[in-house]
Structures are given as C-alpha cells and as structure tokens.
Amino acid sequence: MFHLIWPIPALPLAGALVNLFFGRRLGHRAHWVSVPAVGAAFGFALAAFVRVWRGDEIFAGPIWDWIVAGTFRAPLTFHYDHLSAVMLLVVTGVGFLIHVYSVGYMHTEPDYPRFFTYLNLFVFSMVMLVLAGNFLLLYVFWEAVGLCSYLLVGFWYE
Numbered sequence: 690m691f692h693l694i695w696p697i698p699a700l701p702l703a704g705a706l707v708n709l710f711f712g713r714r715l716g717h718r719a720h721w722v723s724v725p726a727v728g729a730a731f732g733f734a735l736a737a738f739v740r741v742w743r744g745d746e747i748f749a750g751p752i753w754d755w756i757v758a759g760t761f762r763a764p765l766t767f768h769y770d771h772l773s774a775v776m777l778l779v780v781t782g783v784g785f786l787i788h789v790y791s792v793g794y795m796h797t798e799p800d801y802p803r804f805f806t807y808l809n810l811f812v813f814s815m816v817m818l819v820l821a822g823n824f825l826l827l828y829v830f831w832e833a834v835g836l837c838s839y840l841l842v843g844f845w846y847e
Contacts, residue, residue, distance in 0.1 A: 691748055693737040694769050697777060698816040700730040701784075705809035712802025719802035720792045723809050727788050730816070731781035738774040747771075749822060756825075766822030776819045784812040804844055811837035 704726030708719050715722065741747060751764035788808060795804050814833035821827040 691767075693733055693740065694748055694767060694820070696733045697730045697737070697781065698813055698820065700726040700733070701809045701813040701816065705806050705813060708802045708806040708809065712806060715802055717796065717801050719805045720788070723805040724785070724788045724792065726809060727781060727785045727812055730812070731778070731785050734774075734777040734781045737769065738778055741769065741771060741774045751822075763823070763825050766826065767820045768822035769820065773819050777816065780812065780815045780819060784808075784815070788812075800844075804841075807837060807840045807844065811841060 704723045707722045708715065712719050748767060748769040751766045753765055754762055755765040756763035788805075791804070791808065795801055798804060811834065814830050814837050818827065818830040818834055821830055
C-alpha cells in the first residue's frame, strides 16, 4: 500500500521544487509542472482510496527516523485509514481544481511561477497534515499550512 501513498505528497513537493529552481525559465508555462503534479497526486489518492475501501490493508508505520537525540526518537510516520483516504481525495481534488482555475486567473501576473510554487507547497503541506502519524509531524505541517496561507494571501505584497 505504501507504493500508492508516497507519491501523493511527493508529486506536489516536486512541482514546488521545480518551479522554485526553474520557474524563471519556465515563465508562464509554470502551470505545466504544477497542475499535472497535483492531478497525478489526485490519481494516486483515488487508487489508494479504492484499495482501502475494498478492505485492503490500512497503512500505519514509520518511514524513517526524523529526529534522534539520545533516547528520544521522532519518526516520520504516515497513517493511512478510511478517514485519511477521504480527506486526501478532498485535498488533492479541490487542490487540482484550484490549480486549473488559477491558470486562467493568474495568467497576467509577472510572478506566475512564484504563485504556483506557493500553491504546490500548500497542497504538499495539506497532504502531509492529513497523513501525519504523530503529533510532532502534525504540528510541523500545521505550521507549514499556515506559512503557505500567509504566502498566498500576501502574494500581492506591492
């Protein structure tokens, strides 16, 4: 089941990183990276939803140790069950529709790639918030969602 779950956050993160580093070169074609990344994440979320709804395994487990300090361990843990399956469909589906709408709405903006970087980063943060398997990860990505909201609301800073 993990092979269907890890691309869901990885694709929006990859879209954000591509637009971050190559956005100036892409210019007004930045949406050709961002929109398919979130659309593909929705496809993986749909495939994982179908598998868990049919009664397949529910994934909950550590991926790797994120913080290790003496006897303290904070693993990066995903928790995927029926509720998170539905919420991932909502986050990636609505995020995809917002991306599609933004292509036309933002087409005259000079900082078009920056906007799509923020938007992809927002979807990544929301997905990780839904998949968080411990409170530390939940807190980190709750703050990341807040940061992305701040960046998107303050997009027109001039």
